[in-house]
Amino acid sequence: MIPIVKVSFPPKEVLMPVLEAVLYSGQVAEGQYVYDFEEKFAKHFNMPNVLGMSSGTAALHAALVLAGVGAGDEVISTPMTAEPTNTSILYCGAKVVWADVDPLSGNIDPESVRVNITSKTKAIVAVHYAGYPVRLAELRAIADEYGIALIEDCAHALGATYAGKGIGAIGDFGLFSFQAIKHMTTIDGGVLSIADEKHITAAKKFRWFGMLKGVPRTEVDIQSIGYKYNMSNVTGAIGLVQLDHINSILDKHKSNGHYYDQQFSSIAGIDFARCDPQAGPSYWLYTLLSDHSTDIEKALNEAGVAASKLHKPNNLHTIFSDSKKPLPGLDAFYKRLLHIPCGWWVSDEERERIVDIIKRG
Ligand SMILES: Cc1ncc(COP(=O)(O)O)c(C=O)c1O
Structure with a gap:
């Protein structure tokens, strides 16, 4: 995996x-x-x-x-x-x-x-x-x-x-x-x-x-x-x-992130996190967005690629019940969210395979 x-x-x-x-x-x-x-x-x-x-x-x-x-x-x-x-x-x-x-x-x-x-x-x-x-x-x-x-x-x-x-x-x-x-x-x-x-x-x-x-x-x-x-x-x-080695780690996260951004910009039904033009993300996780996130997650998992959401929206915890309110932006984001592997360990060949699975899906 x-x-x-x-x-x-x-x-x-x-x-x-x-x-x-x-x-x-x-x-x-x-x-x-x-x-x-x-x-x-x-x-x-x-x-x-x-x-x-x-x-x-x-x-x-x-x-x-x-x-x-x-x-x-x-x-x-x-x-x-x-x-x-x-x-x-x-x-x-x-x-x-x-x-x-x-x-x-x-x-x-x-x-x-x-x-x-x-x-x-x-x-x-x-x-x-x-x-x-x-x-x-x-x-x-x-x-x-x-x-x-x-x-x-x-x-x-x-x-x-x-x-x-x-x-x-x-x-x-x-x-x-x-x-x-x-x-x-x-x-x-x-x-x-x-x-x-x-x-x-x-x-x-x-x-x-x-x-x-x-x-x-x-x-x-x-x-x-x-x-x-x-x-x-x-x-x-x-x-x-660790600081002596961090640049190559960060560079690989960023290179994989840019690769996905470029690939996904031309696949119908697939989008990705968009931020301020002044921002340079460091892609700790890659944030893919799709109405079909559950199906894509299943296809990737079956092909030996871990893909999932990683956090529970914090408003759902009982300890924050005093803060409860409608959060439509959060609901829309969370439903479409899927994290896919993007870090230093993902080789060029693996990232191509991941994109292929998503394209086929
Ligand atoms: C967004 C965010 N904030 C704060 C923390 C807390 O960091 P730590 O685990 O080092 O206490 C974490 C991670 O664990 C985190 O993901």
Whole structure:
């Protein structure tokens, strides 16, 4: 079976010596490997301020708190995502307010965001779903007009671009996930990017019990709640090695994605996610759209190609029942959605075979 997602590690002979060095260094908790990883990640993806975190969820929780989200506030978000995008809003005691999604892309619809803003709205969470950037210029303008924070959930979108900039740099905060099946994994781990450096000290305290590293534990005075959300040296070391290999991984996702876009633009009944012309997707998953998605899924599965939807619309979970409302854009998108294999492991021959099966279907 050609899978939809696959774990990627650099060759053993490259990774293992680094892993062995950190494991027996005597310093496996947060330390220099983490700080080196932060610097290398920031440089590689052209981010101003980057902090290593234990997960993407931890980074998102931090972003929400730093954006001032607290009990009783509202956060406008998308139901078309993995659950941590929205459960982390509940960590803050805030209410999730759904914006509908654009049925052409599966991403949050800026017009729907605008009509859902109230005096309680503190932030917008925009997910670059499957690696396709949201309509960032419009969302940035809305956030600025109403004085609310824009948080980019880039968990699916490492390497994507918008208006020539790396994804995650246009929002007030951005988060990346290095969980097992993402473009780049550190087993678990994440990054928080911060546009305004005034938040860096608070973010560092938030990721480590409310304290700053380097201050003697007998002298520290905790003044705000912090969590055990920091990155370990072991994670940082894996990340440092992964960054040396990430370009070829991203290039292959993009090359396969562009190939499918080109092929499917001339097949009747088959469409694909369309995003803002300023956006450069990184195709973590390939989003095919068709009224016949169930039949195509069956034909691909029978031919040994994994194809399916990957997430349940979050509004369907009981925990979000207070946020219930009609979401016609989401319903239209979800019905037509089918993810097909597109990542670094899909060879040129395999992608041709996948297109052939779809053409024949
Ligand atoms: C869109 C999205 N946001 C946030 C997360 C949370 O990331 P993590 O698993 O690293 O906590 C994930 C993935 O798991 C995700 O897919």
